[in-house]
Amino acid sequence: MTRKTESHYDVIVAGGGAGGIGAALGAARTGAKTCLIEKYGFLGGAATHSQVLAYCGFFQQGLEPVKAVGGAADLVLDALRATGMDGAPYRSPTTGNWIIVLEPEGVKLALDRVLAAHGVDVLLHSRVAAVTRTGKAIESVVVAGMDGRERLTAEAFIDATGDANLSLVTGVSMQTGNEHGYLQAASAPIRVGGLAPDLKVDRAAIIKALAFYNTTGDYPVARTDGGIYTRMPGSGDLWWMIIDLPMHDLSSQTFSRAERIMRASAHDYVQVLRETVPGFENAYLVQTGPQIGVRESRHPKARLRITGEDLIKGRQRPDGVARAGWPAELHTELGKPEYHSVGGAGYAHVPLDALRSAEIDNLYFAGRTIGADDLAYGSIRVMGTAFATGEAAGVAAANPELDGAQVAEMITEMGGLV
Numbered sequence: 398m399t400r401k402t403e404s405h406y407d408v409i410v411a412g413g414g415a416g417g418i419g420a421a422l423g424a425a426r427t428g429a430k431t432c433l434i435e436k437y438g439f440l441g442g443a444a445t446h447s448q449v450l451a452y453c454g455f456f457q458q459g460l461e462p463v464k465a466v467g468g469a470a471d472l473v474l475d476a477l478r479a480t481g482m483d484g485a486p487y488r489s490p491t492t493g494n495w496i497i498v499l500e501p502e503g504v505k506l507a508l509d510r511v512l513a514a515h516g517v518d519v520l521l522h523s524r525v526a527a528v529t530r531t532g533k534a535i536e537s538v539v540v541a542g543m544d545g546r547e548r549l550t551a552e553a554f555i556d557a558t559g560d561a562n563l564s565l566v567t568g569v570s571m572q573t574g575n576e577h578g579y580l581q582a583a584s585a586p587i588r589v590g591g592l593a594p595d596l597k598v599d600r601a602a603i604i605k606a607l608a609f610y611n612t613t614g615d616y617p618v619a620r621t622d623g624g625i626y627t628r629m630p631g632s633g634d635l636w637w638m639i640i641d642l643p644m645h646d647l648s649s650q651t652f653s654r655a656e657r658i659m660r661a662s663a664h665d666y667v668q669v670l671r672e673t674v675p676g677f678e679n680a681y682l683v684q685t686g687p688q689i690g691v692r693e694s695r696h697p698k699a700r701l702r703i704t705g706e707d708l709i710k711g712r713q714r715p716d717g718v719a720r721a722g723w724p725a726e727l728h729t730e731l732g733k734p735e736y737h738s739v740g741g742a743g744y745a746h747v748p749l750d751a752l753r754s755a756e757i758d759n760l761y762f763a764g765r766t767i768g769a770d771d772l773a774y775g776s777i778r779v780m781g782t783a784f785a786t787g788e789a790a791g792v793a794a795a796n797p798e799l800d801g802a803q804v805a806e807m808i809t810e811m812g813g814l815v
C-alpha cells in the first residue's frame with residue numbers, strides 16, 4: 398500500500414551526492430520548500446559510498462589553484478572545515494590537477510549539517526521507486542522507505558541519482574553508456590591500513606608485486622603502473638585506485654558479479670603487497686565500498702548537450718549557468734585513462750538547457766545526469782562541477798520562469814561562479 402504524505406514541496410531532489418546537495422541548497426536558498434531523498438543512510442554519493450575521496454573540479458587546471466565553483470560548493474567546504482578537515486587545494490603529483498582530499502565520515506557529518514542549516518527535509522533510507530505523471534509533467538514520486546511506500550508531490554523534480562533512476566522510472570528517452578553503448582569501466586578505490594606513518598611508498602616495488610600477481614593471480618590487474626595512490630590525512634591509510642572492471646550492462650546480475658570480483662581482487666592485491674613489498678608486512682584492507690564506483694550509466698535526453706568541442710574551446714555562452722573546469726577524463730581502455738584539457742579561459746559554460754529534460758517540463762538534471770556528449774561527460778561528472786550544476790538545477794527548478802541569464806544572475810548573487 399502507498400501512503401500519500403500531506404506535505405507538498407516546491408522541489409524534490411532525488412539523490413544525495415554532490416549534484417543532489419548542490420540542487421537542494423540551490424532550491425532552498427531561493428526560498429523553495431525542498432525535500433532530498435537518498436537511498437543510503439548517509440549523504441555524499443560516490444565520496445561516501447564508493448571511496449572517491451577527493452573533490453575534483455573545484456579548481457581549473459594550472460600551476461596555481463584558480464576557483465571554478467563557489468556558492469553551494471563553498472558552503473560545503475566551510476562545513477567540511479568545521480569538522481576539522483583541511484579543505485585546502487592539493488596538486489596531485491600523479492596528474493598535476495588540483496583536488497581537495499576528503500575524509501568520508503567528515504563529509505557525511507558536514508552534509509547533514511549544511512542541509513539542516515538551510516531547512517532542507519532529508520529522507521534517508523528512501524529510494525525513489527516510481528512516479529505518477531500527468532501529460533508532460535511529473536506529479537509525484539513514490540518512495541520506498543523503511544516503513545513501506547509513500548507518495549510525495551512537488552512542483553518540480555531534480556534527478557541527481559547519478560544513474561538517472563528518477564528519469565528511468567519516469568519513462569523518458571535515454572542513452573545507455575556512450576554513443577556506441579559502451580559503458581566506462583566501474584572502479585573501486587580501496588583503503589589499506591597498517592603502514593608506518595613515515596613509510597615512503599615504493600612504486601617500483603608495487604609494480605613488481607602486481608607483475609608477479611599477474612603471472613598466477615585470479616584477477617589480473619589492468620593498472621600495471623601501480624595505479625593511483627595517496628596517503629590519507631589523519632589515518633595515514635593508503636587510498637589506492639587499482640581495481641577496474643568492465644561493465645557490459647546495468648543489470649543487478651552484472652553489478653552483483655562486479656561487487657564480488659571487486660572484493661576478492663582487493664583482498665588478493667593487499668595480500669600480495671603484504672607478502673612482497675617492504676613496509677607492507679602489517680598491511681590490511683580497511684574498506685572497499687560500500688559499493689563499487691560507477692563512472693557512467695544512463696544519460697536521459699536533455700534539451701541540449703554540452704559537447705567535447707565546447708569544452709576544448711572553453712566556450713562561454715549567455716545561457717551558461719555553471720562552469721566546467723576539469724579536464725575530460727575518458728576511461729575507454731581498462732586502467733588507462735586519457736585526459737583532454739579545457740581551453741579558452743580554463744572553463745566551459747554548462748547551458749541551462751543541459752539541465753532540463755527534453756520531454757518532461759518539470760524534470761531537471763544535476764551532476765552526472767546532465768546533457769553531455771561522451772567527451773564532455775568526462776569533465777562534467779566530477780563532484781566539484783556536480784555541486785555547480787546541482788546548484789543551477791535547484792535555482793532553475795525553484796524559479797521556472799527564469800531564463801539562463803537570470804538563473805546565472807541569481808547564482809552569482811549567492812556567491813556562485815558562472
Ligand SMILES: Cc1cc2nc3c(=O)[nH]c(=O)nc-3n(C[C@H](O)[C@H](O)[C@H](O)COP(=O)(O)OP(=O)(O)OC[C@H]3O[C@@H](n4cnc5c(N)ncnc54)[C@H](O)[C@@H]3O)c2cc1C
Nearest residue numbers: 412414415416436442443453525558559690764765778780
Ligand atoms: C572510481 C571513480 C573515481 C572517481 N574519481 C573522482 C575524483 O577523484 N573526484 C571527483 O570529483 N569525481 C570522481 N569521480 C566521479 C564522481 O564520483 C561522480 O561522477 C560524482 O559522484 C557524480 O555526482 P552525482 O551527485 O551526480 O552522483 P553520485 O555521487 O553517484 O550520487 C548519486 C546519489 O543518488 C543516490 N541514488 C541513486 N538512485 C537513487 C534512488 N532511486 N533514490 C534515492 N537515491 C538514489 C545514490 O545513493 C547516491 O548517493 C569518480 C568516479 C568513480 C566511479
